[in-house]
Amino acid sequence: MEQNSENEGSVLAKSRDGLRGDCEQCFGLCCVALPFAASVDFAIDKVAGQPCHNLQADFRCGVHTTLRQIGFRGCTVYDCFGAGQKVSQVTYGGKDWREAPGSAKQMYEVFPIMWQLHELLWYLSEALMREEACPIHGELSQAHAKTEQYSQLPPESLLKVDVAAHRAEVNVLLLRTSELVRDEARRQHKGQLGRQKNYGRGADLIGAKLKGADLRYTNLRGAYMIAADLRGANLRVADLIGADFRDTDIRGADLTGSLFLTQAQLNAAKGDASTKLPLSLARPAHWTDNGK
Template sequence: MIYKNKDKLNKEFRVDCKKCFGLCCVALYFSASEGFPTNKDAGKPCINLQSNFTCSVHKNLRAKGLKGCTAYDCFGAGQKVAQITYAGQDWQQNPESAKEMFEVFLIMRQLHEMLWYLTQAFILQKDHCAQQEISSLIDNTERLTLLNPDSLLVLDLEAHRSKVNILLRSTSELVRTKAIGTKNNSLRNQKSTPKRLDYFGADLRKTNLKGTDLRGACLIASNLRGVDLSGADLIGADLRDADLSGANLTNSIFLTQAQINTAKGDSNTKLPIMLVRPPYWSK
């Protein structure tokens, strides 16, 4: 059965901190060097997390240089765990379930991330049989997100992710081949290697990146001003402080809000419809 609830899933992907229990502020390991308030062990509340699960410095995160906080995105996993998996019972009310809840949150985030990519793949894929296969995997993944904590904790995530990656790669190949067409691409013939492509601080303004495989590429502080990234696969690419001013990412693939949140951009940057322009980007 073809998956028909993309709008519903897209809504679920949006972070709703008011329905969460500050899970990302507790469950995750923090490092001050990565733009977080302080070094923090996983399972320990952030120093800025208040008893009502709100952040005491939320309105001043950028001013305080807390880029790690503004960049993080749980793909809506926080509210799913808080309101559905644990039916609104928070870890303060039930401290005996706190450790379990934090572990479940980390698993749920991975499942929601997979759903994000699969939904994009479904939209991009034109082959009917491939769409059906993606639709089936979306349905299966969504069912996994509704499991109870005990079942979630014993999930074989790696096996499930392998199935997801196969479909994402085939979709990527299809989209990138179409985007490249007959035009020459200076990065097109690079062979896949276990290492990330390294374009740290590189000036890529004159490089044709349409349809380029930039999976896991290091694009930290790179200059992508005005670059057309149509059909470029950016899954896992590191865009921290990359300048996307005026860049066209409308039809780039497998891009996430977290990646956009770490980059620089302006009012002329074109984003995929599922992503939101960060309020701190230049006008």
């Protein structure tokens, strides 16, 4: 039984490789399909379906190494969970929107749907790797298989998927996973916990002064943490699904074992070499010793 569990964990970990963006296998879909507005994150306005003027003929970004310096910080934060290469190479069999312009509009509509499905696969695979969630592994496995089946559908069928309803079903399981994992972590905790506030979903922590705060095992689902000071904070086994990390200062913070953290959240935050991260995520290339 233990061997089977280890094998399943290995398979899930390997499957997560396909949930990481591989721009070499994508037709620059995020640079074409998605809109953005001139702001602190983007230097210009761009409508959905219009190729960014920085996109080259080979679907590479012509200013990739200087994006943050020239006003395209938003591009360095975005992560498609591997949806770009899935749509490019699987859904459309390697035929790009230039080669088959008749399918371009449909491809742009399919891409955000695939993005949502891959995001759910990321969360579900993590939930399945959590031993504490064993009581609901059967339901999680079914939800994972159903989501994967959706992601393999042809474009016409993908456009008919009720992603909102499916997300709602999956979210029930993710919330239950969070409760199981955090309850067990509290049970196993030795010693006294620091004084903790009871944060609820969508907590307003914009600009909050939480330097060195003990946030272990807390529910920070959907929390607004924009520009919050979390330097040196302890976020071990905290539920961070959907939390807004834009300009959140997490230098020296401990996010080890945190629940449902994504690469995009880290990319949006300010961290440094002393920030402790889950093994499944990478330290953003734009992080420096001062977190800028």
